[in-house]
Amino acid sequence: MKVVSTNIARPVKIKWKNKEIITGIFKNPTSSPIFLGKDDVKDDNVIDRKYHGGADKACYLFSADKYGYWKQLYPDLNWNWGMFGENITIEGFDETQINIGDVLKIGDAVVQISQPREPCYKLGIKFNTQKVLKDFISLALPGAYVRVLIEGNVSIGNEVIVLERGTSNLTLQKVFNYLYKDTASHTLISAIENKYLAESFKKDLSRKVVNLLSK
Numbered sequence: 001m002k003v004v005s006t007n008i009a010r011p012v013k014i015k016w017k018n019k020e021i022i023t024g025i026f027k028n029p030t031s032s033p034i035f036l037g038k039d040d041v042k043d044d045n046v047i048d049r050k051y052h053g054g055a056d057k058a059c060y061l062f063s064a065d066k067y068g069y070w071k072q073l074y075p076d077l078n079w080n081w082g083m084f085g086e087n088i089t090i091e092g093f094d095e096t097q098i099n100i101g102d103v104l105k106i107g108d109a110v111v112q113i114s115q116p117r118e119p120c121y122k123l124g125i126k127f128n129t130q131k132v133l134k135d136f137i138s139l140a141l142p143g144a145y146v147r148v149l150i151e152g153n154v155s156i157g158n159e160v161i162v163l164e165r166g167t168s169n170l171t172l173q174k175v176f177n178y179l180y181k182d183t184a185s186h187t188l189i190s191a192i193e194n195k196y197l198a199e200s201f202k203k204d205l206s207r208k209v210v211n212l213l214s215k
Helices: 064-073 123-128 131-141 172-180 184-193 198-212
Strands: 003-009 012-016 017-024 029-032 034-036 059-063 088-092 102-108 111-114 144-150 150-152 160-164
Touching: 012 198, 017 123, 059 064, 059 172, 064 088, 064 131, 088 198, 111 172, 123 131, 160 172, 172 184, 172 198, 184 198
Parallel strands: 059 088
Antiparallel strands: 003 029, 003 088, 012 017, 034 150, 059 144, 102 111, 102 160, 111 144
């Protein structure tokens, strides 16, 4: 795996349901290294810290390999790296092989996979249609949020090295599908017990368990 782009955002004001909202999803490539801190990427703009940033979501990774698929699906957009709001675009990143809890060395930083990305309406605004949310869920290759174990700089061209594997075979794609597709309650509970899975994602799975058991 290799870093092909590092991306940061300036705040952008958008309209949603007659309200003005400021977002940091409009990320653009930078030629300078980015610094991965414990709670966010230095000089990036994380606006809504209820859902972004913090220890379990300090940085967002997305696969460069999927861009061809999305460009064919949405050919009229102004395409560039960072289109999905990711801080780091990685060649060879495969959600079917990367597990929750995997530890990666990226440049000078060491990070741990904490959860898949859950799409929200802001991605729909960027793609000019909320239909992209259904497409994103259907493809089930959502990229990954990470917690930063060792802070450091990441540059274009850095190799991404797997240092450790998570203790279970809970891949990013698998746990993403647990949330959005039909899943047995005992399977959800098993995922919730994974010590490396982000607390916010555990809460979303727990809500799904409650809904299943109340039927």
